[in-house]
Amino acid sequence: MLRKLRIIIATIFFTLITLLFLDFTGTLHGWFGWLTKIQFLPAVMALNVGVIVFLIALTLIFGRVYCSTICPLGVMQDLISWFAGKRKKNRFKFSPAKSYLRYGVLVLFVAAMVAGIGSVVALLAPYSSYGRIAQNLLSPLYKWGNNLLAFIAEKVDSYAFYSTDVIVASFGTFAIAAVTLIVIGYLAWRSGRTYCNTICPVGTVLGELSRFSLLKPVIDTDKCINCGKCARNCKASCIDAKNHAIDYTRCVVCMDCLESCSVDAVKYTLRCKASSCKKSSEPKVDSSRKSFLIGAGLLAASAAKAQEMKVDGGYATIIGKKAPKREINPTPAGSLSVKNLTSKCTGCQLCVSACPTNVLRPSADLKSFMQPVMSFENGYCRPECSKCSEVCPAGAIQPITVEEKSSTQIGHAVWVKANCIVLTDDVDCGNCERHCPSKAITMVPSDPNNRRSRKIPTINEERCIGCGACENLCPARPFSAIYVEGHKTHSTI
Numbered sequence: 001m002l003r004k005l006r007i008i009i010a011t012i013f014f015t016l017i018t019l020l021f022l023d024f025t026g027t028l029h030g031w032f033g034w035l036t037k038i039q040f041l042p043a044v045m046a047l048n049v050g051v052i053v054f055l056i057a058l059t060l061i062f063g064r065v066y067c068s069t070i071c072p073l074g075v076m077q078d079l080i081s082w083f084a085g086k087r088k089k090n091r092f093k094f095s096p097a098k099s100y101l102r103y104g105v106l107v108l109f110v111a112a113m114v115a116g117i118g119s120v121v122a123l124l125a126p127y128s129s130y131g132r133i134a135q136n137l138l139s140p141l142y143k144w145g146n147n148l149l150a151f152i153a154e155k156v157d158s159y160a161f162y163s164t165d166v167i168v169a170s171f172g173t174f175a176i177a178a179v180t181l182i183v184i185g186y187l188a189w190r191s192g193r194t195y196c197n198t199i200c201p202v203g204t205v206l207g208e209l210s211r212f213s214l215l216k217p218v219i220d221t222d223k224c225i226n227c228g229k230c231a232r233n234c235k236a237s238c239i240d241a242k243n244h245a246i247d248y249t250r251c252v253v254c255m256d257c258l259e260s261c262s263v264d265a266v267k268y269t270l271r272c273k274a275s276s277c278k279k280s281s282e283p284k285v286d287s288s289r290k291s292f293l294i295g296a297g298l299l300a301a302s303a304a305k306a307q308e309m310k311v312d313g314g315y316a317t318i319i320g321k322k323a324p325k326r327e328i329n330p331t332p333a334g335s336l337s338v339k340n341l342t343s344k345c346t347g348c349q350l351c352v353s354a355c356p357t358n359v360l361r362p363s364a365d366l367k368s369f370m371q372p373v374m375s376f377e378n379g380y381c382r383p384e385c386s387k388c389s390e391v392c393p394a395g396a397i398q399p400i401t402v403e404e405k406s407s408t409q410i411g412h413a414v415w416v417k418a419n420c421i422v423l424t425d426d427v428d429c430g431n432c433e434r435h436c437p438s439k440a441i442t443m444v445p446s447d448p449n450n451r452r453s454r455k456i457p458t459i460n461e462e463r464c465i466g467c468g469a470c471e472n473l474c475p476a477r478p479f480s481a482i483y484v485e486g487h488k489t490h491s492t493i
Contacts, residue, residue, distance in 0.1 A: 046395030122347025131348030192235025330486030411466030
């Protein structure tokens with residue numbers, strides 16, 4: 001019964017979190033966006049004390065149930081392992097903990113956080129790893145399927161579906177997501193929870209806490225007939241059947257051992273007191289190292305040119321736009337500064353998935369690899385939209401109201417005279433002025449001495465908020481005649 005309950009809860013969490021990355025309408029975030037905010041590392045990054053205390057208490061009471069029910073990467077491994085189990089039953093065996101690898105990865109993870117190396121953090125964070133898989137691999141397939149249904153519906157005069165743009169990530173980001181899926185999928189297919197118990201830093205931290213959990217699976221030595229079925233069905237490879245011992249730092253409380261035991265010798269019950277236990281189920285550990293690991297885990301703090309549109313309205317083939325070279329890439333309103341974003345972002349790419357105008361995409365820059373970056377070839381950052389700030393679980397993009405966003409300056413527009421079609425093609429334009437929401441652009445005569453000369457834009461940098469409307473809607477190709485230069489620190493106008 002406990003195993004079935006765990007599977008039901010895990011299925012609900014996994015399905016809803018996956019849909020949050022696939023939902024291009026943005027409707028699910030209002031109902032289930034909290035699921036991303038109770039992920040361990042994003043909660044630590046956002047300094048969400050309530051969630052951190054809840055997850056620690058959950059672990060101290062029930063063990064590593066977070067890994068088997070809440071973490072989407074953990075549930076994905078269980079799903080892959082379940083399919084592998086259809087081919088071969090009783091396929092696991094006890095293996096000693098690879099402590100040097102587990103603690104070494106944790107130290108590397110914490111060091112990367114302290115040094116601000118976001119790419120290393122993004123590679124190792126479990127929730128972020130699954131987010132990249134969902135965003136870069138599953139989301140395009142989901143949208144293509146939606147567009148197929150929209151095409152079919154249109155043929156029968158139905159508007160139940162509508163088509164949406166499919167933005168495929170850069171090769172680097174796509175490759176990282178694909179390699180992550182292949183490596184973790186292979187490990188799960190072959191050995192179950194190998195990744196969780198040898199590499200995942202969150203698993204290592206929660207494993208240390210689970211030593212003290214109130215409820216644990218315990219082997220009753222009086223009932224045990226030494227058949228070893230519990231060990232052969234333990235995907236965490238943490239049950240030493242010969243010695244009737246369980247390594248609780250690696251046990252993810254999947255309850256498989258309870259169901260596999262034919263004599264009911266494995267119970268999920270209150271942990272025994274040291275004086276009454278027949279055998280200790282926990283390997284000894286140096287207390288100073290344990291304290292360091294727990295403290296280090298709680299200190300944990302922090303790719304992408306998209307496929308470009310080639311057709312205008314389905315009629316005229318046009319030259320695609322290219323992103324200009326910026327000294328500073330603008331960051332979304334609510335991120336406060338470039339430093340805040342890069343130090344707190346875990347690279348889960350939920351904001352990329354939620355962005356309705358496709359302005360956000362994973363960075364290909366090594367300094368901010370897989371973290372969101374703004375680019376305006378496919379759209380611009382609409383002042384009335386604050387989706388990215390609503391969905392960010394790590395505090396890298398703080399919640400911001402529409403009114404606050406409209407007065408937040410994330411960058412300023414820069415005019416490039418050599419690209420402007422007013423001068424290169426001798427035609428009137430003014431697109432940038434017409435579409436500027438903050439009225440920061442004014443058209444003035446190109447020849448100050450001739451009021452009838454063609455007009456070119458001038459920019460009031462104090463009024464410009466850096467939304468990118470001018471850059472996106474500029475007709476110049478391949479580079480816009482006006483682009484947004486980001487600010488390191490945001491300000492209010």
